[in-house]
Amino acid sequence: MTSRDFILPSFFGDSLALGLHWIYDAARIAALHPDGIQSYDDPRSSYHPGKSAGDLTHLGDQMLLLLESLAAGGGSIVGWPRDWRAWAERIRDDGSSYLDGATRGTLGNFAVGRSQPSASSDLAGAARIAPLFAVHDKVEALVASARVQTSLTHGDSRVIDAAEFFARTAFSVGVGAGFREAFEEASSQRYDALPADEWFGLALRAGGDLPTAAAALGLGCDIEGAFPLTLALALRHEGNPVAALSANAMLGGDSAARGLLLGLLLGARHGIDAFPDSWTSRLRGIDRINGALERLGS
Numbered sequence: 001m002t003s004r005d006f007i008l009p010s011f012f013g014d015s016l017a018l019g020l021h022w023i024y025d026a027a028r029i030a031a032l033h034p035d036g037i038q039s040y041d042d043p044r045s046s047y048h049p050g051k052s053a054g055d056l057t058h059l060g061d062q063m064l065l066l067l068e069s070l071a072a073g074g075g076s077i078v079g080w081p082r083d084w085r086a087w088a089e090r091i092r093d094d095g096s097s098y099l100d101g102a103t104r105g106t107l108g109n110f111a112v113g114r115s116q117p118s119a120s121s122d123l124a125g126a127a128r129i130a131p132l133f134a135v136h137d138k139v140e141a142l143v144a145s146a147r148v149q150t151s152l153t154h155g156d157s158r159v160i161d162a163a164e165f166f167a168r169t170a171f172s173v174g175v176g177a178g179f180r181e182a183f184e185e186a187s188s189q190r191y192d193a194l195p196a197d198e199w200f201g202l203a204l205r206a207g208g209d210l211p212t213a214a215a216a217l218g219l220g221c222d223i224e225g226a227f228p229l230t231l232a233l234a235l236r237h238e239g240n241p242v243a244a245l246s247a248n249a250m251l252g253g254d255s256a257a258r259g260l261l262l263g264l265l266l267g268a269r270h271g272i273d274a275f276p277d278s279w280t281s282r283l284r285g286i287d288r289i290n291g292a293l294e295r296l297g298s
Contacts, residue, residue, distance in 0.1 A: 062087070
């Protein structure tokens with residue numbers, strides 16, 4: 001696997017989720033896409049003004065920012081806090097991307113002289129880690145950087161631990177492990193706060209049709225539901241990456257955070273060639289992504 005196999009599918013998962021992101025009405029989703037969704041769509045909610053099919057959500061925007069920050073820093077994550085803050089202050093002023101709660105909270109802390117993250121428990125903070133696979137080929141260095149990038153904006157220890165969990169999982173999958181094996185291995189690690197074993201168990205026990213299972217686990221942003229749901233989606237669709245990202249997008253809710261992580265895992269499992277060429281060619285940020293990857297030698 002190359003770094004592109006990890007990184008590009010993570011962007012696919014985010015962009016495919018844009019159309020139905022933060023829509024929770026299952027009947028509306030079914031009416032909009034009666035045959036499912038396998039191509040990029042314009043946002044159908046009010047959260048992403050100015051965006052169109054093939055764009056990234058605000059979470060994908062931050063992941064692209066991380067990739068470009070790494071490229072500008074020669075692979076170092078040292079410039080990430082500076083670059084993220086400049087981006088967040090700009091979008092606060094020009095409205096070019098959605099300003100989520102973690103971003104607002106972190107900026108608010110900076111404004112009063114506190115260099116600390118928001119208290120957000122959203123899984124999204126752990127979901128931006130794919131670019132780190134372009135600069136690390138050792139798992140412990142990868143884990144350290146994943147925790148650093150997450151803790152800039154998310155102070156909930158479970159979210160920071162989740163970044164480590166998914167970094168370890170994707171790394172293991174990239175060297176040949178199946179999803180269940182990788183999840184079990186990552187769950188066996190000692191974390192500050194993440195109940196990895198418990199939430200992995202919830203994913204394993206998520207039975208019935210997917211919408212019912214998803215509703216039981218929770219479709220929102222909070223890690224308590226989003227973490228096990230991401231694992232459940234991965235396990236159900238391990239052999240079919242296109243079906244996995246489509247099913248995730250069709251669930252709505254915070255499909256972007258889940259999509260970033262699912263794309264990472266599925267890319268590690270299957271490689272970039274398992275996804276439609278159109279998902280690459282119609283991704284509106286592809287030139288910036290390719291430029292950053294080239295600067296990183298990927």
